Amino acid sequence: xxxxxxxxxxxxxxxxxxxxxxxxxxxxxxxxxxxxxxxxxxxxxxxxxxxxxxxxxxxxxxxxxxxxxxxxxxxxxxxxxxxxxxxxxxxxxxxxxxxxxxxxxxxxxxxxxxxxxxxxxxxxxxxxxxxxxxxxxxxxxxxxxxxxxxxxxxxxxxxxxxxxxxxxxxxxxxxxxxxxxxxxxxxxxxxxxxxxxxxxxxxxxxxxxxxxxxxxxxxxxxxxxxxxxxxxxxxxxxxxxxxxxxxxxxxxxxxxxxxxxxxxxxxxxxxxxxxxxxxxxxxxxxxxxxxxxxxxxxxxxxxxxxxxxxxxxxxxxxxxxxxxxxxxxxxxxxxxxxxxxxxxxxxxxxxxxxxxxxxxxxxxxxxxxxxxxxxxxxxxxxxxx
Numbered sequence: 001x002x003x004x005x006x007x008x009x010x011x012x013x014x015x016x017x018x019x020x021x022x023x024x025x026x027x028x029x030x031x032x033x034x035x036x037x038x039x040x041x042x043x044x045x046x047x048x049x050x051x052x053x054x055x056x057x058x059x060x061x062x063x064x065x066x067x068x069x070x071x072x073x074x075x076x077x078x079x080x081x082x083x084x085x086x087x088x089x090x091x092x093x094x095x096x097x098x099x100x101x102x103x104x105x106x107x108x109x110x111x112x113x114x115x116x117x118x119x120x121x122x123x124x125x126x127x128x129x130x131x132x133x134x135x136x137x138x139x140x141x142x143x144x145x146x147x148x149x150x151x152x153x154x155x156x157x158x159x160x161x162x163x164x165x166x167x168x169x170x171x172x173x174x175x176x177x178x179x180x181x182x183x184x185x186x187x188x189x190x191x192x193x194x195x196x197x198x199x200x201x202x203x204x205x206x207x208x209x210x211x212x213x214x215x216x217x218x219x220x221x222x223x224x225x226x227x228x229x230x231x232x233x234x235x236x237x238x239x240x241x242x243x244x245x246x247x248x249x250x251x252x253x254x255x256x257x258x259x260x261x262x263x264x265x266x267x268x269x270x271x272x273x274x275x276x277x278x279x280x281x282x283x284x285x286x287x288x289x290x291x292x293x294x295x296x297x298x299x300x301x302x303x304x305x306x307x308x309x310x311x312x313x314x315x316x317x318x319x320x321x322x323x324x325x326x327x328x329x330x331x332x333x334x335x336x337x338x339x340x341x342x343x344x345x346x347x348x349x350x351x352x353x354x355x356x357x358x359x360x361x362x363x364x365x366x367x368x369x370x371x372x373x374x375x376x377x378x379x380x381x382x383x384x385x
Contacts (some may be wrong), residue, residue, distance in 0.1 A: 018043035020155025032066035075223035095134030121364035176288025279308030294371035327354035
């Protein structure tokens with residue numbers, strides 16, 4: 001009999017998100033209960049008082065988003081969690097956070113939409129909303145876990161990226177992963193690399209400006225209450241933080257907001273490959289659907305089909321280079337997702353002519369491996385024709 005790992009815990013995906021956020025230094029959570037994300041709020045309500053942190057249940061989703069932005073400006077690492085309709089309500093303030101460069105993490109545990117939809121059913125219909133839900137040209141980082149342990153790891157990663165780039169980061173999970181329970185062993189706190197809150201390197205007397213930047217293009221915005229008396233606005237602004245009507249300032253700020261993330265390239269664009277050594281075809285998927293797709297690929301290989309698998313862990317910025325390299329290696333790609341067709345179009349754009357087939361489902365049920373396997377067989381048969 002194998003020895004039981006005493007440090008292993010049976011944990012839900014939503015619970016792991018909360019544990020990861022606290023491990024990354026989150027001390028403030030404001031939210032509003034909404035299925036299927038509510039367990040995150042419940043867990044944060046248990047964890048934060050134990051470390052001197054603050055949990056607030058707000059009157060609505062907009063208030064919750066405003067609360068975490070205020071706490072972040074005061075120096076706290078912050079998180080909010082929601083789903084579907086609640087994520088829609090947060091869009092204006094997500095844009096404000098992008099423009100004013102306020103670090104924050106928003107968890108979206110996807111469910112069937114639109115509108116109230118099917119609150120307890122899984123879906124992946126918010127993929128494009130995470131990128132383009134708020135108006136204007138803005139950068140965003142979106143991460144998508146496929147397991148309970150990765151829910152913890154990506155919560156840590158999301159907080160680190162929010163702090164490093166002073167940007168909103170979306171942790172895009174789904175009902176499958178959020179309510180999944182697995183036996184996991186979490187890393188010890190001293191095994192984690194935690195990015196600290198950026199602080200000013202100059203005083204006002206030394207010429208400090210809140211939105212002046214260095215080589216990494218990210219400002220060291222002072223915390224409210226530290227005596228710097230800074231101005232924060234959603235209007236386009238210069239390095240003083242005050243609004244500017246200058247076309248040159250407008251162009252410079254918008255370019256910098258994008259380049260501070262774009263310049264690091266594939267360092268933050270995470271993908272995972274399986275069975276690609278001899279693959280003539282490949283499946284691309286993400287989140288909870290990727291678990292089913294992986295099993296379908298295993299079954300296809302057991303039938304002798306030369307099929308590989310690529311999982312997108314970072315949704316945005318999109319893995320253009322990884323998809324382009326993949327497309328150069330195979331005859332055709334199959335994209336499996338629980339929606340009417342969203343990321344499949346991004347894959348097709350990046351594949352530069354390599355055929356890309358959709359494998360879609362949007363009837364409130366998750367995929368079975370047999371459904372994806374049937375599409376794999378069809379793709380391979382057509383490729384041999």
